[in-house]
Every structure is written in C-alpha cells, then in structure tokens.
Amino acid sequence: MRRPVTDATAETEDIRRRLNETQQPLYVSLSNLLETDIYEGRWPAGAQLPTIAELSERYDVARVTIRQALGVLSAKGLIIPIQGKGTFVADQVKPRKTISLDSDWNYLLATLDGNSAESLDVIKSCALPSTVDGPEKHFKDYRYMKRIHRAYDEPYCVNDVYLANDYYNRDPETFDRQMIIPHLTRVSRAKLKRMKQSVRITSADLAVAKYMNIPVNAPVAEVRRLITNRKDEIVFFSTGLYRGDLVVFNTTIDVPG
Template identity: 55%
Template sequence: MDSAAMGLNGDVHDGEEARRRLRTSALPLYVALSNLLRAEIEEGRWPPGTQLPTLEQLSEMYGMARVTVRQALGVLADDGLIDRVQGKGTFVADVVTPRKTIHLDSSWDNFLQMLDGNLPQALTVEADVSLPALRPEEGEAAPSYRYMRRVHRVGNQPYCVIDLYLDNACYALAPEAFDQAMVIAVLGRLGQPKVKKMTQSFRILAADLTVARLLDLPVGAPVGEVRRVITDKAGHVLYLGIGQYRGDLVVFNTTLEVPDT
C-alpha cells in the first residue's frame, strides 16, 4: 500500500483529530500543519524514503488550502525532512532524526544527564522577588530570589514552560551561566552551595491559551505540571520551579524501594 492510500484511509492517523488540532492551534496554519507533519515523520508514521501524498490529497486530508499545504511542505524541505523530486513527487528524507523524549527521572544524575543539549528561551526576568508560599515540608526560603519565566526546548521543539525562582546568593556565583543555560544543570556543576535534596510533585492540567501557544498545543490539551524544589544541607530552598510539560514528549520516571518483609 502506498503512502497516499495509507493516509487517506486513516491507517496512519485519525484525519478528524488532525483537523481538530489544526483548527485549535494558536499558530499560523502553515506552521501548525508543518509541526503536525513533522511529528508524523519523526514518529515513523511516514518512514524514510516514503512518498508523501500529493498536494491535493494533503489538502483534502487536513482540510487546508493548497497554498497552506505548500507553505508547510516548504518549512519541512528547509529543515531537511523531505525531498522534492521534479516529476516524481515529495519524499521523506532518507535520514530523519527522531524526536527526543524528555525523561523526568527521580535520580539526580539521570535528571542532569537528561538536561544535556536542552536550551532555555527567556520570556521574563525579575531581579529581586520573594518566594511563593512553600509547603511545610519543602524547606525555608532565602531572603530574595531571581525569577525567570522560560520556554525549554530540545532542538527546535518546545517542551516546557517554566516559572522558576533561584536564590540570589546562588545566582551571584555564576550569573552569565544561569542566564544562558539550564539552571539546574548549572547548579549541579557549581558544587556550591551543596545540593542536598530535590523533590518533585506531578499533576495533570489543561493547557491555557498562553501555554498552548508557547508549546504549540491545542487549548485544553493535557499538560503535566511538575513542581520541583531543591534544598541545601541546611534545608534552605535554592530553587523552586513550576513547569508545564507537553504530555506527548515527557515521561515521568520514579522508583519505589520495596522494604523487606
């Protein structure tokens, strides 16, 4: 069965769900469609070397105008995901890098390893703020914090919108590094103040308009909210982060030790 037939009979994806996602995206239609097609390719639903449906077929499948489909394919061609062959059609590139899944591990070392290659995009910075209310078990607040709102990316893919608070005394140790890199990764490299514990709590929410726009999701799509607190040996909070993660890119891993009976 060729790729066009696969797409049109629904074996590859649910066309109605795809059209709903496109209708509810806050992005320009051609960008939203290019992201959707990118996901189809990177997840292996259009394997390397596969011929894509024609412009007319894609237009019908996704309920988009031909000019919108053409623009979306142009984005994918510029990114090297597809090849256009004169007189033959459009094909998935022979080599496609799969999407990276973000693993939120309970292990400190594994968590730091996951951060390698991830990039922050700064949205808001405030130099001297108080910490939001802490839960009793989370620790004691420092005198002041640096607040940052960021979008975290892996490659070109945004996967998290995060509000984080970093102890100003920590920030002063490496301000340039904290401004440009992943904050927890910098904390791990510094070695001072000595990190004692990181706690994480997780719950499922629905993406609001702002988060949906920043993460390229439909409004109301499920996102995972992670509240993360890092403390030193004295129980002082060095870092508080509240992030909302794309549910389709994130795996939350934890290990429970079972006591001997």
C-alpha cells in the same frame, strides 16, 4: 466554501475538527501534526508522502496551507521534495530529543545536557510564591526568571524559576545563559541535598501554545521541582510546562515476595 467531508475515518474527522478550532496559524498546527506522524513512524524514513491534493482532501484545508506546512518540515530537514517524483521522508531523521522525568538525579542532568534557555522575564528580588508551603526553610529573596527551554533549537518547556539570590550571585552570567539545575551542581559551596518533583497533566493555554508552537489545549506536563541544600533551605523552585509529546516518565517498581 469548504468541501464536504466524504469517506473519512473517525480519527480524520477529529483531526479536522481540532485543526478548525486551533488559535494558531493553520499551517503551524498542520506541520506539528505531520511532524508527529513522521517521528512516530506513520511515515517511515524514505516513505513517499501523499500528494498536496490528497493531503488537502484528507485534512480539508487549502492547498496553499499544505504547501506552507510542508515548507516547515522541509526547513527542519524532515522531508525532501524531489522534482517530478514527489515528496519523501528524509532517510535520516534526527531523533526527537525526549525529556525524561525519571527520579534519578544523574539521569536528569544527562537529559538537560546540551539544552538551551532563553529568559523572557526577570524579577531581581522576590519571595517564593505562596503555594510553596512545605516545611522547608526559605531564603530572604529569590531571582525570578520566566524561561523557554529548547532542545535541538525546538522549544519544549516554559518554565517559571525561582533561584535563591545567595546562589545566583555566585555566577550570575552563567546562570543567565545556561540551564540552571546542572550548573547548581558545579557552583562552589552548592551542597545540595534533595529534589522533590511532582507531575500532573494539563493543557496548553494560548500563551504557552504560542511559545512552544503547539495547538491550544494540547496536552502538557506540569512539572514542579523543589531543590534544597543540606540546611533544608529551598535553593531552587520551578513550575515548568512541558510539551506532552516530548515527555517520558519511566519508573521501576519492585514487586515484594
């Protein structure tokens, strides 16, 4: 039987409700929640966490679930249990790598530097989806790749990518292993002209939540990118779903007058 909720703030009530509605293992959702608290400074470096009993009462979950969630954070090096004293936030927490969606090409390349990609599905030859209906020209066929992108071994994006086979075939092994956009700039004869980017906020479905270890219906940023060459041919098209807590969009607007 679940314990009655007593003396809870509206925020805690909402957290309890969302934890109860999650489609993930409860300890995974709870570890994500606690991890965000650490990265956002609610529990600063060196701070002592509440006891397992206190966390169990706060979130209205079993103590074994709290232990599992703390085990995930400990494995990531975010917290340190000290026997006889308690559990503390690590003194040096590796900063969470954010993904910039700025409209600057060089900044985008710097953001992607060091990230890794894993292919989940591949179609060797296909056309672009019908939703790509702008004035740009299409190549005859594209290679489709469904990929998970990671930074610091943490999944942050599920990406549906279409890369013109004319470009993919120039260095297939590297395109299979590395982030595609940075390598496009290094491929010989890859004279790129323009990238269009659009962003909208949506929510994670069950599959996306599972891939990125986030709750179902968690906010995600849907980012569409289209890259053309100097002949206005579409070299690259992608639709990526990014974890909402890792995405940063910066822009500068000049004020006239």
